Amino acid sequence: MLAVQQLEAGYGESIILRNVSLKVAPGQVVCLLGRNGVGKTTLIKSIMGLLKARKGTVVYNNSNLTKSAPGVRAKSGIGYVPQGREIFPQLTVYENVLLGLEAAKTKTRDIPPEAIAKFPVLPTMYERRGGDLSGGQQQQLAFARALASKPELLLLDEPCEGIQPSIVDDIRDVIRAIKAEGQTAILLVEQSLEFVKSVGDYFYILEKGAVAWEGGLDDLDEETIRMYLTV
Amino acid sequence: MEVILSQIFNGLSISSILLLIALGLAITFGLMNVINMAHGELIMVGAYATYVTQNLFNDYLPASLFNWYFVLAIPVSFLIAFLLGLVLEASLIRFLYGRPLDSLLATWGVALMLQQLARTIFGAPNVAVKSPTWLDGGMTLMTGVVLPYKRLFIIGLVIVTLLAMFLYIYRSHAGRRMRAVMQNREMASCLGISTRRVDALTFAIGSGIAGIAGCALTLMGPIGPALGTYYIVDAFMVVVLGGVGKLVGTIIGATGIGMFNTLFEFWTSASLGKVLVFVCIVAFLQWRPKGLVAMRSRSLD
Numbered sequence: 299m300l301a302v303q304q305l306e307a308g309y310g311e312s313i314i315l316r317n318v319s320l321k322v323a324p325g326q327v328v329c330l331l332g333r334n335g336v337g338k339t340t341l342i343k344s345i346m347g348l349l350k351a352r353k354g355t356v357v358y359n360n361s362n363l364t365k366s367a368p369g370v371r372a373k374s375g376i377g378y379v380p381q382g383r384e385i386f387p388q389l390t391v392y393e394n395v396l397l398g399l400e401a402a403k404t405k406t407r408d409i410p411p412e413a414i415a416k417f418p419v420l421p422t423m424y425e426r427r428g429g430d431l432s433g434g435q436q437q438q439l440a441f442a443r444a445l446a447s448k449p450e451l452l453l454l455d456e457p458c459e460g461i462q463p464s465i466v467d468d469i470r471d472v473i474r475a476i477k478a479e480g481q482t483a484i485l486l487v488e489q490s491l492e493f494v495k496s497v498g499d500y501f502y503i504l505e506k507g508a509v510a511w512e513g514g515l516d517d518l519d520e521e522t523i524r525m526y527l528t529v
Numbered sequence: 530m531e532v533i534l535s536q537i538f539n540g541l542s543i544s545s546i547l548l549l550i551a552l553g554l555a556i557t558f559g560l561m562n563v564i565n566m567a568h569g570e571l572i573m574v575g576a577y578a579t580y581v582t583q584n585l586f587n588d589y590l591p592a593s594l595f596n597w598y599f600v601l602a603i604p605v606s607f608l609i610a611f612l613l614g615l616v617l618e619a620s621l622i623r624f625l626y627g628r629p630l631d632s633l634l635a636t637w638g639v640a641l642m643l644q645q646l647a648r649t650i651f652g653a654p655n656v657a658v659k660s661p662t663w664l665d666g667g668m669t670l671m672t673g674v675v676l677p678y679k680r681l682f683i684i685g686l687v688i689v690t691l692l693a694m695f696l697y698i699y700r701s702h703a704g705r706r707m708r709a710v711m712q713n714r715e716m717a718s719c720l721g722i723s724t725r726r727v728d729a730l731t732f733a734i735g736s737g738i739a740g741i742a743g744c745a746l747t748l749m750g751p752i753g754p755a756l757g758t759y760y761i762v763d764a765f766m767v768v769v770l771g772g773v774g775k776l777v778g779t780i781i782g783a784t785g786i787g788m789f790n791t792l793f794e795f796w797t798s799a800s801l802g803k804v805l806v807f808v809c810i811v812a813f814l815q816w817r818p819k820g821l822v823a824m825r826s827r828s829l830d
Contacts, residue, residue, distance in 0.1 A: 346719055372721035384716040386709050397709050401721030447721070 299324050299483060300345070300376075300451055305354035307344040313352070314340040315507045322451060325480045327473070329494040330487045331527060332504035338487045339381055341504070342455045345485070346378050347371045358451070372401035377449030381456045381487075383440045387429025391420060394428045394439055398446030413445035416472045434465035441472060452476070454486045458493060466493070473497045491527065503527065531673040536791055542680040544787025545687040546749070548780060549742040550760045551767035552690060555779040556735030559768050560711045563622055563732070564629050566636040568764055569757025570643035571736045574613055575606035575743025576752040577647060580658050582606075596661040599744075603686070606744035607737040614736025618729045626728070640757065647754035658747035679748045686745055690738060695776065697734075707731050711774075770810055772820030781821050786810070 300322040308314040314337045322328045330338050343349045345356055347368040355364045363371050372378070386394055395409050414420060417438040423431065428439060437457060444452060454473075458466045474497060476482050488494045494501070501518055503511040503526045510526055550572060557565045579602040586598035617639065625632035660679060667677040698704040709717040710727040718724045746752065746760075763786075771782030786806060794802030817823070 348715055348719065367723075368715075368718040369721045369723050372719055378719045380716065380719070384713055386712045386716070388712055389705070389708060393705055393708075397705065397717070397720050397722070400706065443720070 299359055300485070301355075301357045302341075302345060303355045303357070305341070305344060305356065306352045307340060307349050308352070309340075309349070313507070315344065318354070318504070318507070318509055320502055320509065322483050322485050324450070324483055325477070326499045327477050327484045327486060327497050328500045328502065329498035330485065330502050330504065331491070331494065332510075333527065333529060336504040337507040338504055339455055340507075342378075342380075342453050342485070342487060345371075346376065346453060369401075372447070373403070375401075375403070375447075375450040377401075377444035377447060377452045377482075379437075379440045379444045379452065379454045379457055381459065383433070383436045385428040385431070385436045385439055385443075387427065389428055390424065391426055391428055391431065391439055392424035395420070395442050395446055398443035401447040401449070403448075409442075409446050410448060413442050413448070416445070416475060417442050434461045437461055437465065437469065441469070445476075448481070450482055452482050452484045454484060454488075456487055456489065458488060458490060470496060491523065531671065534670065534674045536795055538674075538676055538680075540788040540791035541684060541784075542787075543790055544784045545680075545684040546745070547763055547767050547787050548783035549683065549687050549690065549745055550739070551764045551771075551779055551783055552687075552694065553735045553737070553739035553742065554764045554768050555771075555776060556694075556738065557732055558765070559774050559776075559779065560707070561626075561728070561731055561735070562629070562773075563625070564633040564636065565622075565735075566633060566761065567617070567640040567643060567757075568636075568739055569759075569761035570640045570647075571610045571613065571739035571757070572743040572746065572760055573647060573752070573754065573757040574643065575610045575740030576658075576747050576756055577651060577743075578602070578606040578609040578740065579744045579747045580651070580656055580752065583658055596663055599661045599664070602747075603741060603744050606740040608740075610740025610743070611733045611737030614733035615729055617736070618732040622732055623725070623728060640761075644754045644757070651754070653754065655751035655753035657751045660748050664748065683745050683748065686741070690741060691776075691780070694738070698776070703727075703730070766807075766810055770813065770820055772822040775820075775822040778820055778822030785821070 302318060302320040305315055305318045306313060318341060330341065332338050340349060344351055347363070347366055351364050355362055357363065358374060358376065361374065363374065386397065395414065399406060399409065419435065420439060420442055423435065428436065431439060457469050470493065473484060476484065477497065486494065486498065495515065495518070498515060500514055501512065502509055505526055511522055553571065554565065554568045557563050557568065582602040582605050583598050586595050621635055621639065622632065625635060664678045664682055667675040668681065669675050698707065706722050706727050710722060710724050714724055746756065767782045767786060768779055770786065771778030789809060790802060790806050793805040797805065
């Protein structure tokens, strides 16, 4: 469903990603691993359209999105939970979730119950401002906002960064639930190996802006981990 | 007693005019951070739109309908300034987001061009807009205290405009999109919002409200091509004093300046009063640079 081919992208003069190719199948949980600074977030941003690709293509559901604006990509069914959550600070929690509906394919004005059911704490805080929430609560809000449009592909950029363990467990459960429903594929960037092993179907390891290794859960052995992931 | 009452009313009246001219700027400068020096000229455009509406009524409609031209002039002024705002945004402003100095110079250039355009079309001398007769006279509160209908009308117009803006920004879907884009442009675009359209619409609405202000100013006296230059400084003062980005701040800022202006003018003279007001504003901004109502949130740290 998502196919990235020979992608080259970067900031200004510097090139971060070189010749990256990657595929996500419907309902699959694909994990993107690698040490700090290898270009994981850059890749996610290029897929979302926040960074322009210099070369290569981003194809989603048989339509070429390489030149499309982020809004077009969102409307074609890609949900995004960015690093740092990016909640709208001055808007209420409810308004933040409602904004997730902007990309929905149906012209609905109601938040789908299944998007919010996974985060029972959110409805109790609907009237508070997004900026006043704690980091973990903001992360849950960012998830609910992305799920409101019922995306077929969810891009998750370090969803567990700087969050207390109990909420990390909650988020793991949410990802598993999404996977079990089978409606949404996930491309997950995460540092914690234990976390990705518990949810992932397929793995890509980036190094110096290129895919250095890819394979299934069983292929991800100690040797590979030592080579590409241990510091 | 009469003196106090009439001074309070004067203060309120000046506040309402200040607020009306600053409201559009509260959107273009306050929300969008565009230093729009052409704001005064958008006011001027609104004023001339009223003038043209008046002339059309004079020329083509029976005299009995003339008094109602002003009711039509308000939406017409809004629309003309709104459209001009759209054109301005599409052709110039959108290339200058995030470049305050450039946008200051460029919009100043636009201001000069619009002034010259007005001179070319309508001539350099001021023109008079005849107020409808139902706004002549005033309400007598007690002996010596008369509240002119024109000023009462402007106060009412400000309240209606404010209410409409509040409903639009805080209660409508389009307003929510607008606030989202102004707070976090990238994320808003990632949620499927067309930031281009929101920018254009927001700037146009700010311009349109400047047009309404221009329409109201025709009640206060003759209008000319340089009308905007008298008000641009006041408009920026109100927005900066109130706190950039907050509608409530703009309201408090306008009321504060209007009231103190009246007070100082009453104690001293018109020009000295104005000087004193500006001294107070400068001193206040030294103490609280972010203005009266500053946005405070852990999210901004």
